Amino acid sequence: MLTHKKRFTKRGRVTAAGLLLLLVAAACGGEEAADPQQAAEATGPIKIWYSNNPEEIAWGEKIVKQWNADNPDEEVTGQEIPAGETSEEVIQAAISAGNAPCLVYNTAPAAVPQFQKQGGLVNLSDFPDADSYIEERTGADAAQYQSPEGGYYQMPWKANPVMIFYNKKIFEQAGLDAENPPLTTHDEFLETGQTLIDEGGVEAAIWPAPTSEFFQSWFDFYPLFIAETGGTPLVEDGQAQFASDAGLQVADFWSQIYENGLAKKEAYNGDAFGEEKSAMAIVGPWAIAVYGESIDWGVVPVPTADGTPPEETFTFSDEKSVGMYSACENRGTAWEFLKESTSEANDGALLEATGQMPTRPNLTDTFSDYFDKNPEYTPFAEQANRLQEVPVVENSIEMWQTFRDSYSQSVIFGKQSPDDAFPEAADQIESLVSEG
Amino acid sequence: MATIAATAPRARRIRRALGRHPVGLLFVLPYAAFLVLVYAYPLGLAVYMSFYDYFFAAPGAVVERPFVGFDNYTTAFGDPIFLESLGNVVTFLVINVPLTVAFSLVLATALNAKLPLRGFFRTAYYIPYVTASVAVIGVWLWLFSDTGLVNSALGPVAPAPPWLVNEFWAMPMIAFFATWKQLGFYVVLYLAALQNIPSDLYDAASVDGAGALKSFRHVTVPGVRPATTLVVILSTIVGANFFTEPYLLTGGGGPNNSSVSPVLHMYRRGIEQGDAGYAAAIGVLLAIGVIVISMVNRFILERD
Numbered sequence: 001m002l003t004h005k006k007r008f009t010k011r012g013r014v015t016a017a018g019l020l021l022l023l024v025a026a027a028c029g030g031e032e033a034a035d036p037q038q039a040a041e042a043t044g045p046i047k048i049w050y051s052n053n054p055e056e057i058a059w060g061e062k063i064v065k066q067w068n069a070d071n072p073d074e075e076v077t078g079q080e081i082p083a084g085e086t087s088e089e090v091i092q093a094a095i096s097a098g099n100a101p102c103l104v105y106n107t108a109p110a111a112v113p114q115f116q117k118q119g120g121l122v123n124l125s126d127f128p129d130a131d132s133y134i135e136e137r138t139g140a141d142a143a144q145y146q147s148p149e150g151g152y153y154q155m156p157w158k159a160n161p162v163m164i165f166y167n168k169k170i171f172e173q174a175g176l177d178a179e180n181p182p183l184t185t186h187d188e189f190l191e192t193g194q195t196l197i198d199e200g201g202v203e204a205a206i207w208p209a210p211t212s213e214f215f216q217s218w219f220d221f222y223p224l225f226i227a228e229t230g231g232t233p234l235v236e237d238g239q240a241q242f243a244s245d246a247g248l249q250v251a252d253f254w255s256q257i258y259e260n261g262l263a264k265k266e267a268y269n270g271d272a273f274g275e276e277k278s279a280m281a282i283v284g285p286w287a288i289a290v291y292g293e294s295i296d297w298g299v300v301p302v303p304t305a306d307g308t309p310p311e312e313t314f315t316f317s318d319e320k321s322v323g324m325y326s327a328c329e330n331r332g333t334a335w336e337f338l339k340e341s342t343s344e345a346n347d348g349a350l351l352e353a354t355g356q357m358p359t360r361p362n363l364t365d366t367f368s369d370y371f372d373k374n375p376e377y378t379p380f381a382e383q384a385n386r387l388q389e390v391p392v393v394e395n396s397i398e399m400w401q402t403f404r405d406s407y408s409q410s411v412i413f414g415k416q417s418p419d420d421a422f423p424e425a426a427d428q429i430e431s432l433v434s435e436g
Numbered sequence: 437m438a439t440i441a442a443t444a445p446r447a448r449r450i451r452r453a454l455g456r457h458p459v460g461l462l463f464v465l466p467y468a469a470f471l472v473l474v475y476a477y478p479l480g481l482a483v484y485m486s487f488y489d490y491f492f493a494a495p496g497a498v499v500e501r502p503f504v505g506f507d508n509y510t511t512a513f514g515d516p517i518f519l520e521s522l523g524n525v526v527t528f529l530v531i532n533v534p535l536t537v538a539f540s541l542v543l544a545t546a547l548n549a550k551l552p553l554r555g556f557f558r559t560a561y562y563i564p565y566v567t568a569s570v571a572v573i574g575v576w577l578w579l580f581s582d583t584g585l586v587n588s589a590l591g592p593v594a595p596a597p598p599w600l601v602n603e604f605w606a607m608p609m610i611a612f613f614a615t616w617k618q619l620g621f622y623v624v625l626y627l628a629a630l631q632n633i634p635s636d637l638y639d640a641a642s643v644d645g646a647g648a649l650k651s652f653r654h655v656t657v658p659g660v661r662p663a664t665t666l667v668v669i670l671s672t673i674v675g676a677n678f679f680t681e682p683y684l685l686t687g688g689g690g691p692n693n694s695s696v697s698p699v700l701h702m703y704r705r706g707i708e709q710g711d712a713g714y715a716a717a718i719g720v721l722l723a724i725g726v727i728v729i730s731m732v733n734r735f736i737l738e739r740d
Contacts, residue, residue: 098495119497211687266601
């Protein structure tokens with residue numbers, strides 16, 4: 001017995017020592033980050049990531065090639081963002097590992113506060129000409145991308161203004177006016193939706209994803225809330241805005257959509273609009289390239305309760321920014337490349353290649369040649385003058401998940417009235433955004 | 437002489453520590469290193485993180501991650517989504533584990549008999565296990581959607597809302613899916629166990645007048661008892677860690693978190709929302725829960 005006890009004690013000591021070693025190892029940090037002051041002026045080779053759709057890859061390769069020809073000593077290596085569940089997870093993993101590239105041309109504004117908290121982003125405002133460059137290029141909307149402390153941890157780059165895309169053939173089948181569809185007010189939209197179900201032979205009038213991912217509200221509630229309020233974000237000055245009369249009006253609209261079966265409560269396993277299972281979709285200008293040849297489509301702004309004229313209707317921007325990451329050693333080169341890639345000429349090339357809207361004011365004037373040749377993109381370009389971004393706040397993703405859970409429970413599944421659910425969610429969200 | 441006397445016990449101690457064949461330690465070393473790096477280190481890190489307001493940061497970044505004691509654990513017990521996810525695990529295990537044991541044992545017994553096309557059936561039951569979850573989930577989404585094959589067959593008695601967005605059915609559907617998906621693996625375990633039952637026992641049972649059913653109950657079931665313990669423990673561990681099913685089959689743990697799992701909640705909080713300390717606390721609690729359930733299972737199944 002004694003021998004056994006002794007052996008056990010020895011084994012226990014070894015285990016304890018092993019665990020202690022592990023905890024000490026766990027507490028240790030990784031390699032050092034680049035020295036910010038030195039890096040800001042340093043020039044040399046850099047790496048960048050861009051989105052993985054073919055059009056953006058082609059644009060990225062062209063820009064990189066052009067830069068490398070002009071700047072052989074500051075070579076840029078571009079690649080599409082590595083595969084992962086989402087770009088944000090890939091970027092977050094790269095930040096933690098210390099191997100993020102200098103620039104990522106696919107940084108979601110909602111993820112920026114988290115990346116900033118991780119120490120993963122460079123404050124672009126540290127470059128002497130950054131604020132003026134960003135504000136001059138982006139116009140008044142630039143303020144939507146500033147961190148609460150005032151710096152720019154992201155460069156607003158391109159938007160996909162969210163609008164209502166509709167299938168003209170199905171509208172005509174349902175006996176509706178396909179050129180001027182009655183979709184301006186909430187009541188008109190509901191009535192049109194019912195007609196589409198009854199007469200248009202579709203399973204759903206519109207089919208936004210009813211799933212629980214935090215970002216899904218950007219494509220159902222949020223654009224209509226922004227339109228209803230004339231451009232108010234979900235949270236403003238630390239106060240949740242969605243439990244207001246306007247927010248509850250929008251919630252009531254979507255509740256009726258689900259109650260009346262105009263939208264399904266389950267996600268479609270495919271592309272509902274592309275397969276003509278639904279007559280409408282909430283999309284950005286990317287949809288023109290996707291559906292342009294197969295569907296005779298039309299586009300209108302998102303509806304409001306009383307019907308807002310198109311030239312006054314705001315919507316969600318679905319914007320992507322460029323982030324400069326703190327692992328970057330040659331930030332001088334990265335900043336110059338960032339400016340070059342967002343110059344008027346290269347923004348024009350982006351528009352030409354992808355149909356997505358550079359975040360510049362008055363696109364139809366700046367790129368008039370493009371819109372003369374491609375008039376179908378003009379409604380999106382005009383809509384790009386009235387955009388609202390997600391708020392740049394602490395715990396941004398958790399905030400959106402809290403909102404989505406509340407919306408899902410009350411609006412989609414009707415388990416609770418939005419009148420009760422939204423104020424509860426507003427309290428939780430105000431507490432979350434004030435934690436910073 | 438005194439030096440020799442002192443070194444002798446030390447040498448004995450070293451010999452005892454190294455064992456009779458010290459070279460064996462060299463052979464063990466790579467796997468021991470693998471265990472430490474891949475299992476022990478992450479486990480230690482998770483426990484460490486769970487006591488801090490921890491988030492992943494860039495190397496060298498100056499960030500504050502204060503020690504918070506048991507705060508993450510107390511937060512977990514006040515988090516309605518985490519508590520709901522624990523309830524969902526219980527629902528999952530209550531459905532999944534008995535179904536897994538029953539179906540895999542019955543199927544293994546059938547596939548152990550001399551059946552025509554036995555090889556084909558053995559392969560057929562194993563195919564779901566080796567097929568990527570994403571692919572088979574696509575099939576299930578199609579089968580159980582509002583206008584899918586199952587609802588079309590059921591007609592007016594089909595549930596509304598349909599299976600995967602129905603608060604009552606979402607969790608059982610995940611448990612059924614996991615049972616079907618994993619069955620092939622457990623059938624193989626039982627098939628191996630069945631080979632170890634001496635045929636004399638079946639002969640003796642037959643002489644005593646036992647039919648097929650009685651032979652199954654009194655010979656097969658006790659004969660594969662160690663395998664049953666293994667199947668119960670493995671299916672409990674695998675089941676408690678389910679993630680892909682609520683992530684893909686029920687659209688992120690929906691509806692209304694009625695199919696959210698602790699691991700999906702960990703993923704959301706730790707990876708999506710950057711609260712790694714809290715996610716680690718959930719992970720530690722889940723691991724403790726699974727160990728306790730497995731020990732209880734083992735105690736119940738192995739007692740004479």
